[in-house]
Structures are given as C-alpha cells and as structure tokens.
Amino acid sequence: MGLMSDRHIYDRSNAEQFAAFADAVGDETPLYTRLGRAVVDDPGLLDLTSGTLPGQPAPNVLFAAVQYLLLGGAPHELAAWYPGLSGTTPPSGDPVPAFADFCRSYEAELRRLISTRRTQTNEVGRCLALLPALAAVERRLAAPVRLIEIGASAGLLLLLDRYHYTYGARTWGPTESPVRLTTELRAGPPPLPAHLDIQDRVGIDLNPIDVTNPDDARWLEALVWPGHETRQKQLRSALGVAVSDPPDLVAGDALDVLPRILSDAPPGAVPVVYHSFALIQWSDDQRARLDRLLSTAGRRVVRIWLEWFGYQRNRPLIRLFDYPDGPADGERLGRFHHHGRWLEWGATGS
C-alpha cells in the first residue's frame, strides 16, 4: 500500500478508489478483488459509478447495488459467483465477463441505486471493539451514559448489550442472545464493563435504515461481501433482535442534529458520542466541525472513535476523547479488524 492508500476518499478518482479497495481487501473477498481490478481498466464500468452521492465510496456502492439486484432475484449467470445466492461453490473461471454483462444488462437500475444509496454496512462485529471502549469510559466516569451514535445506519451497534461476547476465556452479555460475537485477541486482555448503565440511546443517520422494512434489510444484506456467511448470519440475528424493539433513530446530518440531542440528555447521564466507520464519508471540514461542536457543548462529553480511513490495510483505530466542556484530551485504546475478527487492545504498534 502506497501513500495513496492513506489519502482521503474525497481526494481520489473512482479508478483510484477501486485500485485501493482491491489492494486493501484482497484476501478477504477474492471476488471483489478481481472485480475491483477489472473496473479500474474498464471506462464503461467506471462511468457507471460516476453518480455516487458525495463522500460515498464507489466500490462499496457498486458492488452492493449489484448484489442487491441479485438478492432481489435478477436472473443472471453472475449469481453463481455468490455462494450465499447459489448455495454452491463458485465456478473456477473468471467472473469478470459475467459481471460486465450483468452491469450492461441492468445499467438503468444500477445507475438509479448508485446515485441514491449509501454505504451503510451495519457490522455488529464492531461491537467487539465498542464494548471494551465503553468499559474504558466507565473507568473514567462511573456515571450513567446516554449513547449517541453518529452514522448509526440501522442502529444495530446501539443494541450492543443485547449480544453475547467471547474474548478468549471471558464472556459478557446475555447467554441466550442469538447474536454470538467472538474475536481473536492479539494483545490484551481488553477491559469489559462491570455495570454498563445505559440510560438511553439514540442514533443519527442521513438515511436511517428501518429494520422492519424488507427492502432496507435487503440493502444491508447486499453490503455484506459474498462468502462472508458468519457476518451474514450475525446480521440476520441482529436484525431479529432489533425488530422486537427497534432502536431510536433520528434522520438528519449529525452536525445539525447533535446539538439538540446533546442538550436533551437526561440529567445525570453523560453523553457518550461514538462513530464507527462513518467519518470515512466526511470531509476534513466536517470532521473539524464535529470536534468544535463537542468541545463547545456546554457540558462534559465523551467520544469513542472507531474509524478506518482510506482503506489502509487492517488499521482501524479505537480512540477515546474526553471533552470536559472544552478541547479534548485523547487516548488511543487499540485497534481492531474492521469486521471484528481480531482485537489488539493497548496503545502499542503503528
């Protein structure tokens, strides 16, 4: 990975994004790696992604749009390369001709999806990093919290205390939960909350995903990479948990909505604002505005950062910022795999 891989998505052409995506996700999704490299060299396929919404990563949106149509039953030989759809081992041949043909055949639908949909992958595996970060908050605060998620998608991370976790020999959460999350510990051990006291919780999203709407659920499923059966199963289980008591989600730009939500927090509850793979879609100016907003909130706010900028390989960071009604004091807590496969707790490494 060269310098380009650390550059912001706003500074890259779509061709550069596909190249960086293929580079970064290589061994995790061989199909998308192959297709990503093919798109770089195909002006027609690149043009298909010219209408993405601002800040939207072209590879994720194109691949999700294609899978969304396949999940909806679009008949095409390309489905054979998606084990979750075909139920069989993918063919050994090159998927690129089938992919290109699919894109030509469904061009109008794809353009419509690409120009209206967002990368909203709601990955419950990230709760494996959020939970110990909340334990770190608990150690600082010893007070009830109001969880506020920026870029919540369907709000599945907001429900983190309804899932069951295994960290090596330790477990946490309701044993009967259908959502079972496990990670490989690369350092550690991470702290786990002793008395997680969530007074209330709310998510903000430009486009909240409604867990009770089958079309929304299909888009979430389309964002999961082919062959990632465990993630797909976890997503379905988490949606099942959410449907019985959906999270409270507010539609809007977090920078507009957050001031009201911060001032509404119940007395005695400290707002804990977190964002997970959302600021990748923001410009530098938006990120600076968020920092200003939190440091001038007129009250103490804690912020948890779970972000992965620019497809750097395996380097999402877990950070904590404490805004004591002024500029933040920050701490790096660790890093983790972007779907929670491993967790490296502690401030060591690059």
Ligand SMILES: C[S@@+](CC[C@H](N)C(=O)[O-])C[C@H]1O[C@@H](n2cnc3c(N)ncnc32)[C@H](O)[C@@H]1O
């Ligand atoms: C990749 S998803 C991540 C979802 C979830 N945080 C997770 O990690 O599973 C990013 C979400 O951020 C939302 N988003 C991006 N910019 C936003 C903004 N300015 N205000 C509110 N939501 C935003 C997108 O709509 C999308 O649902």
